[in-house]
Amino acid sequence: MAEQYAIEMLNITKRFPGIIANDNITLQLRRGEIHALLGENGAGKSTLMSVLFGLYQPEEGEIKKDGKVVQIRDPNDANDLGIGMVHQHFKLVECFTVLDNIIMGVEPTKAGFLQKKEARQKVLALSEKYGLKVDPDALVEDITVGMQQRTEILKMLYRENEILIFDEPTAVLTPQEITELMQIMRNLKAEGKSILFISHKLAEIMAVADRCSVLRKGKYIGTVDTDKTSIEELSAMMVGRNVNFHVEKKPAEPGDVILEVDGMTVASKVHKNNAVKNVSLKVHAGEIVCIAGIDGNGQSEFVYGLSGLEPLVSGRILFKGEDVTKASIRQKSVMGFSHIPEDRHKHGLVLDYSLEDNLVLQTYFQPEYTNKFGFLRRDNIRKKADELIEKFDVRSGQGAVTSARSMSGGNQQKAIVARELDKDPELLIAVQPTRGLDVGAIEFIHKQIVAQRDAGKAVLLVSLELDEVLDVSDRILVMYEGEIVGQFDPKKTTQEELGLYMAGAKRMEVQA
Amino acid sequence: MKNKDSKFANIMKTDGMQSLISSLICIVLGLFLGYIVLLFINPTGAFKAITDVMKNFFYYKGSTIRLKYFGNTLVKTAPLLMCALSILFSYKVGLFNIGCSGQYTAGACTALYAALKWNWGWFPCLVLAIAMGALAGTLVGVLKSYCNVNEVISGIMLNWIILYGTNTILTNVKELASPYTLLVKKYSPQSILPSLGLGKLFSNNQYVTIAVPLSILIAVAVMIVLNKTKFGYELKATGFNKNAAKYCGMKEKRNMILSLLISGALAGLGAAFFYLTGYEQWECTTSTVPGMGFNGIAATFLGGLNPIGTIFSSFFIQHITIGGANVDKTMYCSQISDLISALIIYLCGFVLFLKTFMKNVIRKREVKRTGKYENFKQDGR
Numbered sequence: 098m099a100e101q102y103a104i105e106m107l108n109i110t111k112r113f114p115g116i117i118a119n120d121n122i123t124l125q126l127r128r129g130e131i132h133a134l135l136g137e138n139g140a141g142k143s144t145l146m147s148v149l150f151g152l153y154q155p156e157e158g159e160i161k162k163d164g165k166v167v168q169i170r171d172p173n174d175a176n177d178l179g180i181g182m183v184h185q186h187f188k189l190v191e192c193f194t195v196l197d198n199i200i201m202g203v204e205p206t207k208a209g210f211l212q213k214k215e216a217r218q219k220v221l222a223l224s225e226k227y228g229l230k231v232d233p234d235a236l237v238e239d240i241t242v243g244m245q246q247r248t249e250i251l252k253m254l255y256r257e258n259e260i261l262i263f264d265e266p267t268a269v270l271t272p273q274e275i276t277e278l279m280q281i282m283r284n285l286k287a288e289g290k291s292i293l294f295i296s297h298k299l300a301e302i303m304a305v306a307d308r309c310s311v312l313r314k315g316k317y318i319g320t321v322d323t324d325k326t327s328i329e330e331l332s333a334m335m336v337g338r339n340v341n342f343h344v345e346k347k348p349a350e351p352g353d354v355i356l357e358v359d360g361m362t363v364a365s366k367v368h369k370n371n372a373v374k375n376v377s378l379k380v381h382a383g384e385i386v387c388i389a390g391i392d393g394n395g396q397s398e399f400v401y402g403l404s405g406l407e408p409l410v411s412g413r414i415l416f417k418g419e420d421v422t423k424a425s426i427r428q429k430s431v432m433g434f435s436h437i438p439e440d441r442h443k444h445g446l447v448l449d450y451s452l453e454d455n456l457v458l459q460t461y462f463q464p465e466y467t468n469k470f471g472f473l474r475r476d477n478i479r480k481k482a483d484e485l486i487e488k489f490d491v492r493s494g495q496g497a498v499t500s501a502r503s504m505s506g507g508n509q510q511k512a513i514v515a516r517e518l519d520k521d522p523e524l525l526i527a528v529q530p531t532r533g534l535d536v537g538a539i540e541f542i543h544k545q546i547v548a549q550r551d552a553g554k555a556v557l558l559v560s561l562e563l564d565e566v567l568d569v570s571d572r573i574l575v576m577y578e579g580e581i582v583g584q585f586d587p588k589k590t591t592q593e594e595l596g597l598y599m600a601g602a603k604r605m606e607v608q609a
Numbered sequence: 610m611k612n613k614d615s616k617f618a619n620i621m622k623t624d625g626m627q628s629l630i631s632s633l634i635c636i637v638l639g640l641f642l643g644y645i646v647l648l649f650i651n652p653t654g655a656f657k658a659i660t661d662v663m664k665n666f667f668y669y670k671g672s673t674i675r676l677k678y679f680g681n682t683l684v685k686t687a688p689l690l691m692c693a694l695s696i697l698f699s700y701k702v703g704l705f706n707i708g709c710s711g712q713y714t715a716g717a718c719t720a721l722y723a724a725l726k727w728n729w730g731w732f733p734c735l736v737l738a739i740a741m742g743a744l745a746g747t748l749v750g751v752l753k754s755y756c757n758v759n760e761v762i763s764g765i766m767l768n769w770i771i772l773y774g775t776n777t778i779l780t781n782v783k784e785l786a787s788p789y790t791l792l793v794k795k796y797s798p799q800s801i802l803p804s805l806g807l808g809k810l811f812s813n814n815q816y817v818t819i820a821v822p823l824s825i826l827i828a829v830a831v832m833i834v835l836n837k838t839k840f841g842y843e844l845k846a847t848g849f850n851k852n853a854a855k856y857c858g859m860k861e862k863r864n865m866i867l868s869l870l871i872s873g874a875l876a877g878l879g880a881a882f883f884y885l886t887g888y889e890q891w892e893c894t895t896s897t898v899p900g901m902g903f904n905g906i907a908a909t910f911l912g913g914l915n916p917i918g919t920i921f922s923s924f925f926i927q928h929i930t931i932g933g934a935n936v937d938k939t940m941y942c943s944q945i946s947d948l949i950s951a952l953i954i955y956l957c958g959f960v961l962f963l964k965t966f967m968k969n970v971i972r973k974r975e976v977k978r979t980g981k982y983e984n985f986k987q988d989g990r
Contacts, residue, residue: 404856406855406856425858426855426856426857426858427857427858427859428858429858430857430858436856438856443850443852443853444852444853444855444856445853445856446850446853447846447849447850447853447854448849448850449849449850450845450846450849454842458846458853458857459857459858461839461842462839467839471838471839471840472837472838472839473837473838473839473842475837
């Protein structure tokens with residue numbers, strides 16, 4: 098045997114009736130390398146990882162650890178083999194300390210009593226060794242996302258996992274934190290850990306990974322050494338065509354002020370401070386204003402305050418010059434507010450309703466859909482639903498009557514976008530509209546947003562993705578700890594500059 | 610062959626079918642468990658006893674008397690159906706109206722008092738009972754919406770307050786020598802619900818009144834409101850996802866209060882449907898809230914949370930409750946009938962559990978079939 102691999106997935110084929118989710122895929126992870134797994138949504142990355150974790154049994158192919166064939170029947174088997182994973186959404190207990198979270202499930206005990214001292218020493222040693230700075234006694238809910246992620250990594254190390262899987266780990270981090278994470282990954286590699294890095298961010302893969310395997314539509318496209326390839330080549334491998342990363346758009350022609358927010362303050366639900374502090378801004382017709390920032394710096398609360406989901410502590414909201422501070426959500430909606438919410442499951446959809454019922458969620462009370470006796474006009478609802486499904490290419494199993502719960506995330510999002518844009522709003526508030534979507538869907542939604550702008554609508558975009566921020570917006574506002582700390586022209590700024598403001602390292606005075 | 614298979618799978622996927630199957634499984638399980646208990650107590654009579662429970666009015670010989678007892682079951686079904694609809698209505702908004710018993714008691718109190726003290730006609734009595742039930746329901750709703758008091762806690766508390774209030778009030782209209790209220794038939798015949806000749810159909814069962822067809826009509830009405838109207842659309846949206854309802858501008862507080870108001874009104878009406886037939890008198894020394902409201906919970910779930918299903922489940926529960934009285938008392942102590950029906954009703958509560966279980970199995974198959982890992986993940990796996 099020429100080369101020893103930490104883990105090998107050889108010729109894995111996993112079929113589901115109608116689909117081949119993994120078609121003869123081979124993934125070989127060398128010991129002590131960082132191996133990137135690249136692919137769009139639906140390319141089969143999740144299925145492949147599920148196979149590795151024993152959630153699915155492949156029809157064909159085998160898994161080898163250190164050259165020996167192993168059977169992974171369930172996640173416990175995977176754990177026993179030293180395979181650990183940092184999930185995209187952390188699996189931490191918010192009200193526990195960092196230390197408690199790390200040792201959870203493998204607590205050292207003596208006669209049934211916890212031996213935390215021992216555990217603490219081990220955790221501190223690990224944290225020292227790999228440069229993973231954490232405060233073991235802090236509660237998870239109080240620490241930054243970056244530290245939460247380090248806690249997750251420590252969890253794997255504490256369990257002495259040898260094969261570490263990172264599932265899109267950079268999505269929630271600032272550019273500075275991303276750099277830090279990459280250093281940590283390199284440290285881990287230096288200590289002989291093998292890392293599988295799932296991502297669709299090409300720049301990061303180029304920066305940190307040694308090799309990269311690409312999947313597309315369930316097929317294995319190839320494995321390349323990152324020092325012998327380019328971003329363009331990787332993206333072409335991933336998508337199967339050359340992708341236009343830039344959103345085509347004309348220069349903005351801002352018109353009248355549509356939305357004016359004056360000194361808005363919103364209380365926080367999690368801590369005693371205000372989440373949004375005295376924020377003022379203006380959005381003009383025909384302009385896309387983007388609020389950039391790291392997750393949890395008051396963007397969500399700002400939008401809640403704006404839409405009426407949370408009460409304001411103080412401040413005023415003017416819509417086309419009219420004071421709508423006290424207006425109800427419904428009144429604002431009828432006046433021309435549209436809101437693509439951040440959390441499509443919490444706010445955006447009634448998952449147990451059918452697709453058609455979700456598509457009229459904002460308009461069901463209009464005479465078109467409810468007759469004067471209060472009965473729903475099902476025929477009109479169906480007609481509208483079919484029209485939107487066609488226009489926005491919302492794909493689902495049974496069309497209009499499909500339960501929203503059974504639809505894929507991308508199509509759920511498309512349904513929300515369809516509903517909100519069809520209202521023909523004056524002001525579109527879009528919060529993370531492309532979260533979790535694949536390249537094709539992102540392109541589509543960006544086009545729709547730009548089209549709204551070109552039609553003279555005001556757009557307020559809230560996004561955590563700097564690429565999106567720089568590509569789509571006409572004006573960028575950076576939010577840090579509930580305040581606007583910077584205003585930028587996307588053509589004249591860089592990710593690095595924005596990152597400094599997002600992390601609170603720099604700030605400037607911004608006039609609304 | 611393959612086609613047939615998928616057809617079967619499709620039928621299994623429909624919500625109604627799943628409800629029906631899980632309800633039937635629960636009934637069978639309940640009967641089986643009851644049978645086992647009977648076996649333990651006295652093996653020789655067990656089979657006869659359990660069949661007697663199931664037979665109810667068929668226990669008697671001759672169609673005349675059978676019809677009469679069938680009528681009795683219907684008389685008791687009407688109020689139970691109303692209570693079940695009451696629970697169902699609030700459940701659709703995501704609220705568990707355990708205060709249904711109290712609202713039922715409030716209805717009983719006002720209906721009987723208006724009949725016996727003021728000698729009102731049946732219709733105003735009915736309206737007053739509805740109003741009182743609605744008031745009791747609204748109270749719970751307001752506490753829930755504006756003070757964030759859990760509806761289960763305030764509902765249970767209110768049950769007791771209403772019960773003892775009722776005992777106090779109805780003591781004014783009770784028989785001198787007994788704790789029971791005066792006979793409505795004798796003291797205020799105009800308060801008795803009209804029979805419109807329905808009683809004649811059931812071998813002159815005087816208790817069969819318009820309450821029976823009315824309650825079924827109301828079940829149909831509830832179904833129409835929930836499924837066909839804007840109001841129902843809003844209520845269900847609020848129940849499924851309160852946040853989304855708020856997001857799209859529905860008044861979720863108002864909806865909660867309204868649904869509990871209607872829920873209370875249905876329970877109050879149920880009480881009037883029962884006590885204004887003269888079938889039973891109120892016992893002014895009773896120290897338990899009538900079981901009707903609690904059995905309503907079982908009927909709701911056994912009916913698969915469907916208004917029409919509730920009609921049948923209510924009938925079934927009353928059927929076995931009354932049938933329980935026929936168990937041979939020489940072999941079993943007199944409480945056994947209650948025990949058996951309680952066991953079956955208890956298992957009825959498992960309908961939802963079974964349904965979810967069935968759904969999960971079907972979904973897992975679906976996941977395996979289509980490979981949509983996403984759906985899998987939503988369950989937190």
